[in-house]
Amino acid sequence: MSDSTDLKKAGLKATLPRLKILGILEEPRARHMTAEDVYKALLDMGEEVGLATVYRVLTQFESAGLVIRHNFEGGRSVFEINHGGHHDHVVCVECGEVFEFYDPAIEERQRRVAEALGFHVDSHSLYMYGTCLGMKREGRCSKKGIPGTGVS
Amino acid sequence: MSDSTDLKKAGLKATLPRLKILGILEEPRARHMTAEDVYKALLDMGEEVGLATVYRVLTQFESAGLVIRHNFEGGRSVFEINHGGHHDHVVCVECGEVFEFYDPAIEERQRRVAEALGFHVDSHSLYMYGTCLGMKREGRCSKKGIPGTGVS
DNA sequence: TTTTTGCATGGGAATCGTTCTAGTTTACAC
DNA sequence: GTGTAAACTAGAACGATTCCCATGCAAAAA
Structure with a gap:
């Protein structure tokens, strides 16, 4: 199933920032990323996405059950894609x-x-x-x- | 054993802020407090202790094993006295x-x-x-x- | 197709919890 | 009591996150 379908299922419009962010988190080497990590990955891809959007989208993904947020020691949140298990x-x-x-x-x-x-x-x-x-x-x-x- | 002795054992001088903070955390009703909670408790007692001192002392207490720091959901740290178990x-x-x-x-x-x-x-x-x-x-x-x- | 409507975005300012800095005060060994 | 290192206060600074708002864009209505 495509990322686009995943988003629609979660009640979210398939916008470019959301598709890109989902794509980044789905890469096997991604595993656990901070919002900042995701933001940098977007910049490296040449995408013009604001940091605020990254935070907003990650929170939406969390609510929709697409990602899991962890509060590891150190204060900042890290996110990982939710593969179900x-x-x-x-x-x-x-x-x-x-x-x-x-x-x-x-x-x-x-x-x-x-x-x-x-x-x-x-x-x-x-x-x-x-x-x-x-x-x-x-x-x-x-x-x-x-x-x-x-x-x- | 007095709080003062506890502190000396931990290699910390028995200063007024440290004694007061330890006293607050030892109250049975304290259980789990944020740095802000401790700071407010001090103000309520009429003590003139800076918030920065509260953070510094709590971190020292954590290093010394006197308190446990928890990173509950929501980002901020909460502290509880370490009774050993x-x-x-x-x-x-x-x-x-x-x-x-x-x-x-x-x-x-x-x-x-x-x-x-x-x-x-x-x-x-x-x-x-x-x-x-x-x-x-x-x-x-x-x-x-x-x-x-x-x-x- | 054109208009309308409303959610999504980006950038910067604001906020929150926490830590650092500078100058002053205090505890404690002598 | 005195000297010295450690601890203190207040406020500035900091990093992570959220808020604000003008602009953009895409689905629904006309």
């Missing part, structure tokens, strides 16, 4: 690498906890912060956020 | 109420996931967002953040 994150604070995982047992226990509290869960997030294998083994994490991960 | 959080997005829980099974699974990735975990956070029992049962959540929770 929920997963949690492991973030290397040294190199910014982000790993994803899904553990049915954890999901189930969370569901039980919420149930016991009589709580209706809209969303949940689980992040682990630390240092990745590369760091331990070779000390080669750059200590600077990897471009495109939105983590520094 | 790790726990996770359930946040009602309607009334701002925060519930705490600890699930050994979840902790164990997380440990395993990190191990499998060869990842060294410094910290982890698990938040569930939704609506609490009060909301469902009586619709009495105020739709506005409860003062002192730092959540809105």
Whole structure:
């Protein structure tokens, strides 16, 4: 299905900025990007899109369920395309690498906890912060956020 | 043990702002507060402490392990006193109420996931967002953040 | 097709939470 | 008590995000 159809389904007009932004986020190498990352990617493509529009569109995408917003440590939001399957994150604070995982047992226990509290869960997030294998083994994490991960 | 001793142990001078802020966070009703909440509490007590000092002190307390910083949805940081026992959080997005829980099974699974990735975990956070029992049962959540929770 | 209507956009200003800077004050070892 | 490094205050600065508004554009109505 085309991006254009995805947008219409979400009740959003298929405008150029929205199509471009969706396209960027769908690239496999995109993974986790800040609004700024997306903005820079647009500029690199030669598109004249305002930063305000990027923020507006990302928020709309989030409401429409097309992307997931994460509030990793550090204050700024990072976005990733929503491929449907929920997963949690492991973030290397040294190199910014982000790993994803899904553990049915954890999901189930969370569901039980919420149930016991009589709580209706809209969303949940689980992040682990630390240092990745590369760091331990070779000390080669750059200590600077990897471009495109939105983590520094 | 006095707050003053706690601070010295953490390698921090026992200054008036630090003692007052620690005192505020230790009150049972404090639970989860933003820097702004703490600042307002100080003003209410008639203390002349700058907002910048509140931020600086909270960050120092975090480094010293005296408080835990959380990045709940919404961008701003909330702080809670560290009583030693790790726990996770359930946040009602309607009334701002925060519930705490600890699930050994979840902790164990997380440990395993990190191990499998060869990842060294410094910290982890698990938040569930939704609506609490009060909301469902009586619709009495105020739709506005409860003062002192730092959540809105 | 032309007109109307209303959402979308871009750019800059505004806002929010947070951190930095400069100059002054304070805690605490001696 | 005194000296010195650390901590303080107020306000400016900062980065991320949102707001504002004049302009643009595309679907609906005429």
